[in-house]
Amino acid sequence: MSAVVPAEVTREEGRRRAVEELSDPLYGEQAPTLLDRIREWLLDLLGGVASAGSGFLGGWVVLGPLLVLLAGLLVWLIVYLRPSAGRRRGAAVHEEAPLSAADHRAAAERHEAAGEFAAAVTERMRAISVALEDRALITPRVGRTATELAEEASAVLPGEAGGLAEGARIFNDVAYGDRPATAEAARALRELDARLESARPVQAGEGAR
Structure with a gap:
């Protein structure tokens, strides 16, 4: 057999x-x-x-x-x-005491001009975070991640929800080294910062009318 x-x-x-x-x-x-x-x-x-x-x-x-x-x-x-659950949530925007939004923006501009795009992205996201806190659109909080920032800010600035989510993704990619920072990434964060400065928050119940 x-x-x-x-x-x-x-x-x-x-x-x-x-x-x-x-x-x-x-x-x-x-x-x-x-x-x-x-x-x-x-x-x-x-x-x-x-x-x-x-x-x-x-x-x-x-x-x-x-x-x-x-x-x-x-x-x-x-x-x-x-990736762990913590990593999927994103990296913390501030690792130490934040500067003013203007100082973070100035640092972002310097880094971007020097071709240091990872630093430019990081400083620009910090500027966005501080600016939103200064306008009382989000509550100041230590250890807030870029993903959490995008979610909280999107609740009051729904028109920028897509840009905020994309900005958080770019920041997280740079923070974890998954993708190299590029001039386009730095520009996207810079343009998001400018749009957020003029964005009008939606009041509670306003979207229902």
């Missing part, structure tokens, strides 16, 4: 199955990160090992535990390296 040979699993099929089980939509929304590159490498390795061992029964005795080990390593990397 001949042994039953397992159906061949091609490299592409092994990769597809692994992606279906272990991929997370969160990672598809951004440019490739270190985790993306590690995951791609492991998926390629898994597919290659599966393809190499598919031609003979004895090979699975050796390759089976290796596949399990590699799959376990991939799951651990995804759990260990994926």
